[in-house]
Amino acid sequence: MKVDREMEILLNEIPLLHHVGLLGGSEAGADDDADLSFLIHELAAMGLVDGDDELPAPGAATGYGFPTKGENLVAMHSFSMASHYAHMRSLFVPVTFDDAAAADGWDIRCSPPPYVPLPSPATPRARCKSVRRKNGSVMTTSPKKCGAAAAAKWHGESLAGLRGVMYHMARDQHGCRLLQQRLDDGKREVDYIFAGVSRHAAQLMVDPFGNYLMQKLLAVCDDGQRMTLVLTLTADPFALVRISLNVHGTRAVQKLIERLSAREEIGLVMDALRPGFLELIKDTNGNHVVQKCLHSFASNDNKAIFAAAALHCVDIGMQIHGCCVLQRCIARSRGEHRDKLVAAIAHNGFKLAEDAYGNYVVQVVLDLKIPTANSSLAQQFGGKYIHLSMQKFSSNVVEKCLKVFKEVDKAKIILELLATPHLEQLLPHCYANYVVYSALKNSKGSLHSALINAILPHEELLRTSPYCKRIYSKFFLKN
Incomplete structure (x- = not known):
C-alpha cells in the first residue's frame, strides 16, 4: 500500500537525520533551537501517530521519542552505521509494522485506506493512438499493432482512410497480405496503396513482409508510378546498392529491374548501381541483381557492367559469386564489349587457371575458340x-x-609430357593422370604412337595404381 511505503521511508530517514546532525546534534553544528514539530505534524497527517491541535509545552514528554527543546539528541541516542543496519531493515525487505514498533519504540496506528471501487473494464478497441500505463509511465501502442488493428478493421472496406497507417500495415504480416489482396481490386485501390507507401519504398523493400507488397505493386503500377519509385530509390546514390545487398531487398530490386522498359529508367538504375558494382558482384544477394541486369537489359545498356568486369576480371573471377557473374558477362556481351572482356581474361589466364574459381572462367574462354584468346593462353602455358x-x-x-586447341598447340602439350624425365610420376598422380588420359584420347598419328610407347614400360605400375585404372583399361586391356 502507498501509505505503508511512505511510512517505511520516513522511518528509515530518522537515523539518517541523526547521522547528519539535523535533529539538533552539536557535533554537526546544528541549531539548538531546532523545532521538530513539523515532522510530528506530517506523521499525524498520514495517520501514523495521533496529532494534537496544539503543540506540546516545552520540556513536556512527547511520547514519541523526540528530544525536547535544548536536549542533545546525539548524546541521547548515539548513532552508528552498524546500529542503523542492525535496527533498520532494507526498503526492499518486507517489514511488519508490529516488529518495527517493538524494535524502535514507535506507537504506530495506521487506519486502512478508504475503499474506492475500481472502474469496470471497458471493451477493448483497436486504436492506433491508444495508450497504456506500464511501471508508472505512459506508453503508446506500437506501430505494427496499429497496422494489424487497421488490417482487421478495414478488411473489405475502402482504403481511402488508411493512408496514414498504410506503411505500418505493410510491415505487418496480416496487413501486408490484405494490401496485396486489395491490389487485385482495380486501379483505384492500386492508387490508394501507392500513395500510402511510395514514400517509404526503400524501407519496405528490405522489410521481411513489406518487400512482398513492393514486388506486387511493381507488377501492377503504371509507367508514371514506376518512374516515381525509380526516382525515389535513386535519389540517394547508395540507397539502391544497400537494398540490393539485403536478403529481402535483392528480390524487390530484381522485380524492379524486370519491369523497367524506358531507357531513362534503365539509365537511372544503372547509374545508381555503378558505385557498388564490385561489392554487389561478390555478395551473396547482390550478385543476383547484377545477373538480373545482364539478363533483362540489352547489351548496350549493360556496357557499364562489361567495362567494370573487364577492369576487375582477376578480382571477381577468383571469387565464388564473381566467377558466375563473369561467365554471365561473357555469355551476354557482344561485339567490342566481349572482345575487351575476353582479352582481359586471357591476359591473366595463368593466374586464373590456378584458382579454384578462376579456372572455370578460363575454360569458358577456351570454349569460345577465339584464335587471339587461345593463342594468348597457349603462350602463357607453354613450358608450364x-x-x-x-x-x-x-x-x-x-x-x-x-x-579445343589447334593441332599445333596440342602437339606442344604432348611433346612437353613426353620430354619429362619422370613420366612414371605423372601416371599415378591423382591429377596428372587425367591429363595423360586426355592426351591419349585427343592425339592421333605418330604423336599418339609415341605417347603409347612412352607409357608401355610402366604397364605394371598402371595395373596396380588406383589412379591409372582408366588409362590401363582403355589402352591396354583392348590390346
Whole structure:
C-alpha cells in the first residue's frame, strides 16, 4: 500500500537525520533551537501517530521519542552505521509494522485506506493512438499493432482512410497480405496503396513482409508510378546498392529491374548501381541483381557492367559469386564489349587457371575458340604444362586445352609430357593422370604412337595404381 511505503521511508530517514546532525546534534553544528514539530505534524497527517491541535509545552514528554527543546539528541541516542543496519531493515525487505514498533519504540496506528471501487473494464478497441500505463509511465501502442488493428478493421472496406497507417500495415504480416489482396481490386485501390507507401519504398523493400507488397505493386503500377519509385530509390546514390545487398531487398530490386522498359529508367538504375558494382558482384544477394541486369537489359545498356568486369576480371573471377557473374558477362556481351572482356581474361589466364574459381572462367574462354584468346593462353602455358597438370584446378584447364586447341598447340602439350624425365610420376598422380588420359584420347598419328610407347614400360605400375585404372583399361586391356 502507498501509505505503508511512505511510512517505511520516513522511518528509515530518522537515523539518517541523526547521522547528519539535523535533529539538533552539536557535533554537526546544528541549531539548538531546532523545532521538530513539523515532522510530528506530517506523521499525524498520514495517520501514523495521533496529532494534537496544539503543540506540546516545552520540556513536556512527547511520547514519541523526540528530544525536547535544548536536549542533545546525539548524546541521547548515539548513532552508528552498524546500529542503523542492525535496527533498520532494507526498503526492499518486507517489514511488519508490529516488529518495527517493538524494535524502535514507535506507537504506530495506521487506519486502512478508504475503499474506492475500481472502474469496470471497458471493451477493448483497436486504436492506433491508444495508450497504456506500464511501471508508472505512459506508453503508446506500437506501430505494427496499429497496422494489424487497421488490417482487421478495414478488411473489405475502402482504403481511402488508411493512408496514414498504410506503411505500418505493410510491415505487418496480416496487413501486408490484405494490401496485396486489395491490389487485385482495380486501379483505384492500386492508387490508394501507392500513395500510402511510395514514400517509404526503400524501407519496405528490405522489410521481411513489406518487400512482398513492393514486388506486387511493381507488377501492377503504371509507367508514371514506376518512374516515381525509380526516382525515389535513386535519389540517394547508395540507397539502391544497400537494398540490393539485403536478403529481402535483392528480390524487390530484381522485380524492379524486370519491369523497367524506358531507357531513362534503365539509365537511372544503372547509374545508381555503378558505385557498388564490385561489392554487389561478390555478395551473396547482390550478385543476383547484377545477373538480373545482364539478363533483362540489352547489351548496350549493360556496357557499364562489361567495362567494370573487364577492369576487375582477376578480382571477381577468383571469387565464388564473381566467377558466375563473369561467365554471365561473357555469355551476354557482344561485339567490342566481349572482345575487351575476353582479352582481359586471357591476359591473366595463368593466374586464373590456378584458382579454384578462376579456372572455370578460363575454360569458358577456351570454349569460345577465339584464335587471339587461345593463342594468348597457349603462350602463357607453354613450358608450364607439367606444373599445371599436377595441380587440382589447373589440370582441368590443361584437359580443356587438349580438347579445343589447334593441332599445333596440342602437339606442344604432348611433346612437353613426353620430354619429362619422370613420366612414371605423372601416371599415378591423382591429377596428372587425367591429363595423360586426355592426351591419349585427343592425339592421333605418330604423336599418339609415341605417347603409347612412352607409357608401355610402366604397364605394371598402371595395373596396380588406383589412379591409372582408366588409362590401363582403355589402352591396354583392348590390346
